[in-house]
Amino acid sequence: MTRHSEHFRAMNSKRQHLYRGVAEITPWTETCGQIRPLIEEKDGAAAEVHHLEITDAKLHYHERTDEFYYVLAGTGRMRLDDEEIELRPNLVVSVPRGVKHKAWGDLKVLVVCIPRGVLHDVHELE
Structure with a gap:
């Protein structure tokens, strides 16, 4: 299956259930690392959900997007403006819009982006 493979099951005439597996999506490299979009802007949901390998x-920072990182596996560090924190499994980090941030290490994270459209709202500083 490709990154554009989608599986839908009708819930009713107005909304659709959506489900995708990480293994079904071909990753590509973005500012944060290898990204696999599980719920994308084009899906019409209020948020986006991405699987990232960092x-x-x-x-970078986002002008209009708040991000919530949930560490699935691995360890690393994250810079949030002038603060540096340790990342470990089962930790959640809120990154409000406008906060300069980056992460490094060997990490697999789930990122929830609100509102959708984060890939059009990346302002790199490096």
Whole structure:
């Protein structure tokens, strides 16, 4: 299956259930690392959900998007403006819009982005 493979099951005439597996999506490299979009902007949901594999992200910020990182596996560190924190499994980190941030290490994370459209709202600083 490709990154554009989708599986839908009708719930009613107005909304659709959506389900995708990480293994079904071909990753590509973005500012934060290898990204697999599980719920994308085009899906019409209020948020986006991405699976990320991070080794060394670039410092960046978002003007309109709040992000919530949930560490699935691995360890690393994250810079949030002038603060640096340790990342470990089962930790959640809130990154409000405007906060300069980057992560590094060997990490697999789930990122929830609100509102959708985060890939059009990346402002790199490195």
